[in-house]
Amino acid sequence: AQSVTQLGSHVSVSEGALVLLRCNYSSSVPPYLFWYVQYPNQGLQLLLKYTSAATLVKGINGFEAEFKKSETSFHLTKPSAHMSDAAEYFCAVTGGGSNYKLTFGKGTLLTVNP
Amino acid sequence: DTAVSQTPKYLVTQMGNDKSIKCEQNLGHDTMYWYKQDSKKFLKIMFSYNNKELIINETVPNRFSPKSPDKAHLNLHINSLELGDSAVYFCASSQGSGIGYNEQFFGPGTRLTVL
Numbered sequence: 001a002q003s004v005t006q007l008g009s010h011v012s013v014s015e016g017a018l019v020l021l022r023c024n025y026s027s028s029v030p031p032y033l034f035w036y037v038q039y040p041n042q043g044l045q046l047l048l049k050y051t052s053a054a055t056l057v058k059g060i061n062g063f064e065a066e067f068k069k070s071e072t073s074f075h076l077t078k079p080s081a082h083m084s085d086a087a088e089y090f091c092a093v094t095g096g097g098s099n100y101k102l103t104f105g106k107g108t109l110l111t112v113n114p
Numbered sequence: 115d116t117a118v119s120q121t122p123k124y125l126v127t128q129m130g131n132d133k134s135i136k137c138e139q140n141l142g143h144d145t146m147y148w149y150k151q152d153s154k155k156f157l158k159i160m161f162s163y164n165n166k167e168l169i170i171n172e173t174v175p176n177r178f179s180p181k182s183p184d185k186a187h188l189n190l191h192i193n194s195l196e197l198g199d200s201a202v203y204f205c206a207s208s209q210g211s212g213i214g215y216n217e218q219f220f221g222p223g224t225r226l227t228v229l
Contacts, residue, residue, distance in 0.1 A: 032215040042222060042223070044157075049215065049217060088155055101159060101170055102159060
């Protein structure tokens with residue numbers, strides 16, 4: 001079984017500030033980890049994914065995440081927030097091999113203040 | 115071209131009615147999914163089909179019945195709608211079968227409101 005915990009249901013930053021969205025996972029097998037973004041009234045779009053290659057993963061729109069097995073974490077960061085980054089962010093996990101069921105965290109709403 | 119499309123985008127109906135939501139993907143993917151997103155934005159998988167075969171069936175009331183006429187389409191039929199069924203329903207698809215690291219592509223969602 002696997003699960004994801006996103007710390008902080010709402011994160012607010014100023015434009016140009018660092019964005020840090022936290023995600024911790026639990027999995028009985030080596031996980032695959034994902035960050036998805038959902039803009040208002042839209043579907044989900046993949047930002048980046050970890051699939052057991054490099055532990056530092058770069059995604060779209062300047063986001064990156066680092067897989068830390070010792071901390072069971074996969075936090076999402078962006079050096080400088082932009083107004084267009086305001087959205088709901090979801091961390092998700094699947095197990096390895098044939099376990100492709102995607103389990104989502106509860107989401108973190110990012111607001112960016114001018 | 116829209117990769118994963120859903121119809122309708124909005125659906126407002128009375129309790130007790132039966133309704134369907136349609137999903138189509140033009141990505142050539144083998145696997146399709148239905149998710150429910152509740153009012154608190156929590157996303158939970160409901161069903162998954164691989165090449166028209168049901169492979170994931172979560173604890174969902176049997177009033178919900180998915181149907182996959184071919185691997186590009188996955189429809190969701192809901193009988194006897196209840197107030198608690200109000201949510202946004204997302205269709206998604208991914209490449210391959212049983213491969214956990216493949217990205218899932220999501221449709222724009224169908225907002226169902228049961229009155």
